Amino acid sequence: MTVQAASTPSFVSPQRLAVSLMFLANGFLVGSWAPKIPEFATRLALDESALGLMIMCFGIGSLCAMPLVGALISRRGSRLPVLVLAAISVTALPLVTMASTIVSAACALFLFGAVTGGMDVAMNANAVEVEKRMHRAIMSSCHGFWSLGGVAGAGLGGLAIAWFGTTAHALAAAALIAIAVVLAWPRLLSDPPPAASDDATAGTAGGRRPNLFTAGATVWLTGIICLIMMTPEGAILDWGALYMRQELGASPALSGLAFGAFSAAMATMRFLGDIVRDRLGAVTTFRVSAGLAMIGLGAAGLAPSAELAVIGFAVAGLGLANTVPIAFSAAGNLPGMPQGVAISLVTFMGYSGILFAPSVIGFIAEHTGFAPIYLGLPVLVAIPLAFSGLMRHADRGERPGTD
Structure with a gap:
């Protein structure tokens, strides 16, 4: 007979904190984009229709990256894709901010969507693995951290742009995301893909x-x-x-x-x-x-x-x-x-x-x-x-x- 206390999993673990931090960072990045949209449209002289097409580049980037990252997870596990995409995402806002032409802005938004969408798949896969190891649900709170990050990114982003300008805001947001990646890197759950027989x-x-x-x-x-x-x-x-x-x-x-x-x-x-x-x-x-x-x-x-x-x-x-x-x-x-x-x-x-x-x-x-x-x-x-x-x-x- 197993002792009850010994079998009860911990409510918090370093792996849970790390994947929650990745959800927070991803939501913060997406939320930080929202207050930049008016300046982005003015800088590139975009009307509503053109802005809609530009934003669609973000969505297309996300949808293109998701199946590719899924295939990578099946071969390599979720840890490496999460960390690599999170590291690349540090460049997303600065690239969008520096884009000076329609073509460069479209490419920057496509990359922005690809890294955030691909990271979304990878961090959800990692959260599932943490759930399995902990034998308890964590997915809803992970998505809660994403929502919290989105609110923080949008709210603080608007203030930062008003006080310091768009470039300073982009660099500050990138620095915060970089800190999150550094903190999560050694703690994120390593989940090598199961053998074919296990699948x-x-x-x-x-x-x-x-x-x-x-x-x-x-x-x-x-x-x-x-x-x-x-x-x-x-x-x-x-x-x-x-x-x-x-x-x-x-x-x-x-x-x-x-x-x-x-x-x-x-x-x-x-x-x-x-x-x-x-x-x-x-x-x-x-x-x-x-x-x-x-x-x-x-x-x-x-x-x-x-x-x-x-x-x-x-x-x-x-x-x-x-x-x-x-x-x-x-x-x-x-x-x-x-x-x-x-x-x-x-x-x-x-x-x-x-x-x-x-x-x-x-x-x-x-x-x-x-x-x-x-x-x-x-x-x-x-x-x-x-x-x-x-x-x-x-x-x-x-x-x-x-x-």
């Missing part, structure tokens, strides 16, 4: 070889779940303020709370999500979260006032906070599927929801308005809810405190 039998009873068709279908379904669950985030980020201004008569200050309340609620719940998931299990946590998201989105669409819409968006943030982290954990634990390939595919599909779905939503809203959009999103979320049983793979391994 073939992982997670199966008696070592039976899993059905590759079933594994492939499962990872695609998990990717679709991520795409759907990240679509409302893009819908609120890009269109929430406009919905409140045009259809609910909100002031500029109040309309800004649409995404503010959503993101604050999401960040808060992500830091609580691991505790909830360890207690309830991944499937139950996902179902409760999806239900909250449906209620919040529906309430925002039905809201008779801007104030009630803000509450609806906040409830949606509470619900959506932990669905994607759970899906990433499930993808990283799918039996018979290389971890890097599974996570890169799920990440690719999920971020496609944020990058491209808002454009579709904008086209539809021209004919219907935004209220029907937010009322329709809960119907879309019902699809992941129907397939929530797939999230059981996120619970793979020993539960904390078990013998």
Whole structure:
């Protein structure tokens, strides 16, 4: 009989702190880009359409890098890609800041998107490995650190640009990211890729070889779940303020709370999500979260006032906070599927929801308005809810405190 205290894993480890620091740095880098956009557009004389195309270079870079990094993880593990991409990311903001032509700016944004998107895949894969070693959930808090980094990057970046200028801001942000890389380098979990025989039998009873068709279908379904669950985030980020201004008569200050309340609620719940998931299990946590998201989105669409819409968006943030982290954990634990390939595919599909779905939503809203959009999103979320049983793979391994 195993002694209970001896089998209980530590809540904090150097490896957990290191991968959390990488999420924080990645979010800080992306957040630091947001306050640079107005100056970037002015410097290059870009109108709204041209700026949209330039920002698309960032998204294309991310989507191109994700499958390549996934393949690399399957061969070399996640540690080296995380650290190399994090080191390269130190140059991202300075390069964008120094770009003086359309071509150089497009190339800089493509590289920016590639290193942040590729790093996203690698650090999620590393977080899955830390979860396995610790036998407890950490993915939601890792994404919470990403959200915290994004808020810090955007908030501090705006002040730094106002006080010291864009070049000083870019160099200061790069220095902070470099410090994070140095601190994480010796502590990040080393996870050599499993042998082919381990991949073939992982997670199966008696070592039976899993059905590759079933594994492939499962990872695609998990990717679709991520795409759907990240679509409302893009819908609120890009269109929430406009919905409140045009259809609910909100002031500029109040309309800004649409995404503010959503993101604050999401960040808060992500830091609580691991505790909830360890207690309830991944499937139950996902179902409760999806239900909250449906209620919040529906309430925002039905809201008779801007104030009630803000509450609806906040409830949606509470619900959506932990669905994607759970899906990433499930993808990283799918039996018979290389971890890097599974996570890169799920990440690719999920971020496609944020990058491209808002454009579709904008086209539809021209004919219907935004209220029907937010009322329709809960119907879309019902699809992941129907397939929530797939999230059981996120619970793979020993539960904390078990013998």
